[in-house]
Amino acid sequence: MTAINHTSMWETLNLDIPAHDGLLEVLGKFYNDIYLSQEGRLKGMEYLDFVLSEVHGLRIKELQDAKESGKKVIGTFCVFVPEELTLAADAIQVGLCSGADAGTEAAEKIVPRNTCALIKSFVGFKLAKICPYTESCDLVVGETTCDGKKKAYESFAEHVPMYVMEVPQQKNACDRDLWKAEILRFKDELETLTGNKITAERLKEAIKTVNDRRRALQRLNKLRAAVPVPISGRDVLLINQVSFYDDPVRFTTSINTLCDEIESRVQKKQGVAESSVPRLLLSGCPMAVPNWKLPFVIEGSNAVVVGEESCIGTRNTRDLVDESADTVDDMIDAICDRYLKIDCACFTPNTERLENITAMAKDLNVDGVIHYALMFCQPYANEALKVERIMKKEGVPMLSIETDYSMDDLEQLKTRVGAFIEMIGSREN
Numbered sequence: 454m455t456a457i458n459h460t461s462m463w464e465t466l467n468l469d470i471p472a473h474d475g476l477l478e479v480l481g482k483f484y485n486d487i488y489l490s491q492e493g494r495l496k497g498m499e500y501l502d503f504v505l506s507e508v509h510g511l512r513i514k515e516l517q518d519a520k521e522s523g524k525k526v527i528g529t530f531c532v533f534v535p536e537e538l539t540l541a542a543d544a545i546q547v548g549l550c551s552g553a554d555a556g557t558e559a560a561e562k563i564v565p566r567n568t569c570a571l572i573k574s575f576v577g578f579k580l581a582k583i584c585p586y587t588e589s590c591d592l593v594v595g596e597t598t599c600d601g602k603k604k605a606y607e608s609f610a611e612h613v614p615m616y617v618m619e620v621p622q623q624k625n626a627c628d629r630d631l632w633k634a635e636i637l638r639f640k641d642e643l644e645t646l647t648g649n650k651i652t653a654e655r656l657k658e659a660i661k662t663v664n665d666r667r668r669a670l671q672r673l674n675k676l677r678a679a680v681p682v683p684i685s686g687r688d689v690l691l692i693n694q695v696s697f698y699d700d701p702v703r704f705t706t707s708i709n710t711l712c713d714e715i716e717s718r719v720q721k722k723q724g725v726a727e728s729s730v731p732r733l734l735l736s737g738c739p740m741a742v743p744n745w746k747l748p749f750v751i752e753g754s755n756a757v758v759v760g761e762e763s764c765i766g767t768r769n770t771r772d773l774v775d776e777s778a779d780t781v782d783d784m785i786d787a788i789c790d791r792y793l794k795i796d797c798a799c800f801t802p803n804t805e806r807l808e809n810i811t812a813m814a815k816d817l818n819v820d821g822v823i824h825y826a827l828m829f830c831q832p833y834a835n836e837a838l839k840v841e842r843i844m845k846k847e848g849v850p851m852l853s854i855e856t857d858y859s860m861d862d863l864e865q866l867k868t869r870v871g872a873f874i875e876m877i878g879s880r881e882n
């Protein structure tokens with residue numbers, strides 16, 4: 454995908470160059486078909502197109518330059534890892550969970566076949582030597598969320614410098630104590646790794662930086678309540694995906710500029726689809742780059758996605774860290790509280806998620822919900838049944854999809870999604 458030749462950098466990172474070239478070729482083709490073919494795209498999306506075109510190029514170069522200047526790079530798989538602490542330790546945090554099934558064969562040598570595609574993808578990317586982000590990491594941070602990840606990290610630790618945070622499974626007072634202790638342990642780990650002390654001043658600034666990014670994404674999501682919807686779901690998914698590896702300050706500025714453009718579209722009542730086109734909420738597992746399959750199917754079937762209830766979506770941006778604290782201790786408490794609000798399906802009970810989906814369906818004026826679970830993901834497949842019950846009560850039609858990263862079920866998905874959208878029918882405005 455990249456126009457500039459970065460081969461020597463990839464060789465230094467010990468990538469398998471032919472396999473990596475193959476991956477970029479497929480990614481470029483996908484991107485053309487799914488993204489660049491859209492009509493009436495916002496000008497501000499050019500920034501995202503550029504970032505994506507250089508996803509393994511210029512951003513990796515930035516990481517390498519930062520490493521040469523002494524900075525550390527921290528890779529993560531989950532929105533539970535507090536980026537505020539990483540930034541306050543003057544390190545860089547990047548998301549590693551991958552959305553392609555390249556490397557599956559290699560992954561299945563160390564994780565069982567019936568493991569979700571997201572886990573197989575990050576394991577496979579490492580074993581097949583095709584991910585320059587993984588190769589750039591000084592530390593990879595896992596977390597005890599689902600069993601699949603937990604056990605995969607044990608094998609993964611033989612291949613990368615690994616650190617695992619314990620995330621509680623409930624939200625009682627003792628769970629908060631555990632979580633706070635884990636945040637403090639992570640802080641110590643970062644300070645040791647980077648040699649930098651996390652001071653109150655640095656932490657306050659980092660909290661603001663990450664909150665600013667969340668605020669920009671919140672602003673974007675609110676604008677999608679407009680009828681007609683001013684931006685496609687595919688484009689917003691891409692924005693959320695890029696938020697995990699782009700420089701946070703630069704990203705926030707670009708998204709705010711994009712929001713200015715969207716606001717003017719909303720005022721002029723311009724949209725990416727007719728007002729009569731059904732508006733859908735996507736809910737469930739995270740969709741990591743380049744997992745664009747389902748939104749592409751939905752938006753190719755005369756519907757539009759207006760919200761993503763997922764970690765690569767509103768679950769990652771809904772709550773801010775309280776900015777009023779001034780001491781490191783108080784800021785750690787604020788971080789602890791904010792992260793414990795995350796409504797991941799790994800928690801039991803997890804009624805907040807049902808409340809949040811119901812609120813999103815109302816706020817975004819949706820005509821239906823498509824619940825998305827990766828195959829073999831017990832937590833989200835289980836909650837799909839609960840979401841279905843609550844949506845039924847609310848009178849919102851729901852379709853439950855289980856899929857993976859392969860294209861084998863593309864036609865079947867098109868048929869099911871098409872039938873669901875047809876059943877919803879045109880919107881009355």
Ligand code: BJ8
Pocket residue numbers: 530531532533569570571572598599600601602738739764795797798799827829830831832833
């Ligand atoms: S906070 S959703 S990012 S854990 S799809 S690996 S749950 S078997 S990704 Fe997640 Fe953190 Fe929760 Fe969010 Fe397991 Fe399911 Fe696979 Fe999953």
